Amino acid sequence: xxxxxxxxxxxxxxxxxxxxxxxxxxxxxxxxxxxxxxxxxxxxxxxxxxxxxxxxxxxxxxxxxxxxxxxxxxxxxxxxxxxxxxxxxxxxxxxxxxxxxxxxxxxxxxxxxxxxxxxxxxxxxxxxxxxxxxxxxxxxxxxxxxxxxxxxxxxxxxxxxxxxxxxxxxxxxxxxxxxxxxxxxxxxxxxxxxxxxxxxxxxxxxxxxxxxxxxxxxxxxxxxxxxxxxxxxxxxxxxxxxxxxxxxxxxxxxxxxxxxxxxxxxxxxxxxxxxxxxxxxxxxxxxxxxxxxxxxxxxxxxxxxxxxxxxxxxxxxxxxxxxxxxxxxxxxxxxxxxxxxxxxxxxxxxxxxxxxxxxxxxxxxxxxxxxxxxxxxxxxxxxxxxxxxxxxxxxxxxxxxxxxxxxxxxxxxxxxxxxxxxxxxxxxxxxxxxxxxxxxxxxxxxxxxxxxxxxxxxxxxxxxxxxxxxxxxxxxxxxxxxxxxxxxxxxxxxxxxxxxxxxxxxxxxxxxxxxxxxxxxxxxxxxxxxxxxxxx
Numbered sequence: 001x002x003x004x005x006x007x008x009x010x011x012x013x014x015x016x017x018x019x020x021x022x023x024x025x026x027x028x029x030x031x032x033x034x035x036x037x038x039x040x041x042x043x044x045x046x047x048x049x050x051x052x053x054x055x056x057x058x059x060x061x062x063x064x065x066x067x068x069x070x071x072x073x074x075x076x077x078x079x080x081x082x083x084x085x086x087x088x089x090x091x092x093x094x095x096x097x098x099x100x101x102x103x104x105x106x107x108x109x110x111x112x113x114x115x116x117x118x119x120x121x122x123x124x125x126x127x128x129x130x131x132x133x134x135x136x137x138x139x140x141x142x143x144x145x146x147x148x149x150x151x152x153x154x155x156x157x158x159x160x161x162x163x164x165x166x167x168x169x170x171x172x173x174x175x176x177x178x179x180x181x182x183x184x185x186x187x188x189x190x191x192x193x194x195x196x197x198x199x200x201x202x203x204x205x206x207x208x209x210x211x212x213x214x215x216x217x218x219x220x221x222x223x224x225x226x227x228x229x230x231x232x233x234x235x236x237x238x239x240x241x242x243x244x245x246x247x248x249x250x251x252x253x254x255x256x257x258x259x260x261x262x263x264x265x266x267x268x269x270x271x272x273x274x275x276x277x278x279x280x281x282x283x284x285x286x287x288x289x290x291x292x293x294x295x296x297x298x299x300x301x302x303x304x305x306x307x308x309x310x311x312x313x314x315x316x317x318x319x320x321x322x323x324x325x326x327x328x329x330x331x332x333x334x335x336x337x338x339x340x341x342x343x344x345x346x347x348x349x350x351x352x353x354x355x356x357x358x359x360x361x362x363x364x365x366x367x368x369x370x371x372x373x374x375x376x377x378x379x380x381x382x383x384x385x386x387x388x389x390x391x392x393x394x395x396x397x398x399x400x401x402x403x404x405x406x407x408x409x410x411x412x413x414x415x416x417x418x419x420x421x422x423x424x425x426x427x428x429x430x431x432x433x434x435x436x437x438x439x440x441x442x443x444x445x446x447x448x449x450x451x452x453x454x455x456x457x458x459x460x461x462x463x464x465x466x467x468x469x470x471x472x473x474x475x476x477x478x479x480x481x482x483x484x485x486x487x488x489x490x491x492x493x494x495x496x497x498x499x500x501x502x503x504x505x506x507x508x509x510x511x512x513x514x515x516x517x518x519x520x521x522x523x524x525x526x527x528x529x530x531x532x533x534x535x536x
Contacts, residue, residue: 017080019044019208020065020177025074027060034060035232038074042177042225045206047199049219049240052229053252053443055399055414058212061229062179065210066098067091078177095176099166099183107155111145111165112136114154115172139168142205143198160191167198171207178202179210184218189301196222214440216245217470230254253443267477268292270325271430271461272313277322282308283485286322290430290461295452297476297493298465301504305485307349310432310465314346315339327429343429347420347436349465361404363389366421392421397447416440420451430461437471449475469497 020042027034035057042048052058063069065076067088076083078094085091105114112132121131137147143164154162163183170178180199184192199222203209211223219226220240227237228251235251272290277283283305290296298306311317313326315333324332326344333339336346360368366389393400398417416437423431436452437445452475456462466472472479472493479491481503489503 016043018042018077019079020210021075021077022061022065023075023077025061025064025071025076027064027069027071033232035229037233038229039234040210040227040237042208042210044208045203046224047203047209047211047222049223049226050210050212050229051214051216051219051226051248051252056229056252057232058229060232062098062181062210062212065091065096065177066179067096092173095174096179097170097173097175097177098179098181099163099170100181105154105162105166105169107153107162109154110151111140111154111157112150114165115139115169119172135172139171142171142201143168144194144201158191160187160194163187163195164198167202171202175207177208177210179212181212182214183211184213184215192218214442214445216248216442219248220245228252249442253446267294268459271327272463273323273325274309274313275323277309277312277324278320279305279308279312279317280320283482286487288480288487290463292429292459292461293456294478295456295462295464295476297472297479298463298482299469299472299479299500299504300467300482302467304482304504306465306482307434309482310346310434310463313339313430313463314344314432316346344432345423345428345430346432347423347434349434349438362393362398362400362418363404366392366418367425368422388425389421392425395421414444416444416448417451420448424455424460427458428455428460430463431455432463432465434465435467436464437466437468445471469500473497473500 018041020040022038022040025038026036038057038061040048040050040061050058050062060069064071065085067085067090070086076085078096083090083094085094085096091097106117109117112129115136116127116132121128123131136150140147140150145161145164145168149157149161154165157165167178167180183195187195199209199211203224211219213219223240225238226240226243226248228235228248230252231254269292270289271292272288274286274288277286286305286309288296288298298309300306308317312319312332313324315335315338318334319332323330326333326339327342329342333342333344339346363385367385392398398421399414420433420436433452437448440448449471452462452464464472464476473495474493476493479493479495479500481488481491481500483504491500491503
């Protein structure tokens, strides 16, 4: 423990001692108050969910606990002792560890090397692998990884297994408070179940876990308690069984959540038509259509082939066979540039690497795809750039003090709206959206759904590709369910979640029946809410 990570004795006679208490925490960055009056109390051996919109203060609170930031006011206590955390070294010495969505490890090193990097046991000038092995194998068992993986390069493992390695490494550091930051955002359903198994075992062993996630429904399967933040303050903290998904969401945004945004009605001319389209190794014999003003959802589990359909439509990949007619042209767009010239735009799922220039200002990110509107002969008019970007910042309700702010400094939801803004500077004929609200909070999700509905009302044909079941039901006029590279079934948005899940998972031949092979309704399977109800 460093000199700054000091403990002071708690007052006697106060009952069971929490593992962690953060009381009346505040933090200001210049003129912006990131958090004020924030509190969280985590008991030993429990899973404590921390939720809130992007910008609600969750990240700042966690950075303070992890030693990456120092609070302006407030106190932190671990196991009943007040502590001062001035650095990440202090936090680790006090048993606080953070596992991020993207593993912070070395892909070129083996799993064993990643475990002990910086903490090697040595014998003279060399690493004593024999001495390290017992503890490493014990931790692999704890997180459910096969011992044979110890000698494998980390980069050869799936993201889910890399995440398990990250958790095991945190336990090597004697973590008593483990922060899991959006651990399930990029995992498949099967991988999430493995993650939940690891989390439950750690809690049973006495580790206190702070679980941060935008997937509110999954919290009811793993969390014991939940703390809700809004506008930098703690709104409530209580057992999760006392709440519903809707109640949590409404406390996060400070108001009621609308039932839906899609509207019934006639749609315009055919904008996109695929006939027996095939991309070898990804999907085959796909036929679908989208009309002007229509929102068509492609829903499927990870690896269903739906994502690759969007890439072919946008010219990122070339189809192997089949016919595509888009924006009045029978030719497949050979490149994204050609797709843009035909009025087709796309917001990719991997927005950090494909969708934004993180060190450039918001205004630059919005207008970079429409330089022809900003001036002549290669000269960009700052006035035109400001006018276009300010209009879209206002129209999309982007929360920022200025269009000059770098997009990399924004919350996930606001950054996503900026990426979307770039694709609608010029009204697109066809907009392809891949996972449009992945990793954003419920408030930003509401706003993005509103933007999609507004674009459809203006006549844009919208193709939404998502693994989010509630989202596709809420915004789509028609839902095409993908399974094993094919369109398995088409549904109206009023279809039950059980039917959609059954079609996506191939659980039954007749998804409308929504029955498993044993006759049990899909909705009654462990961890699944009954259609029309919310998990408690």
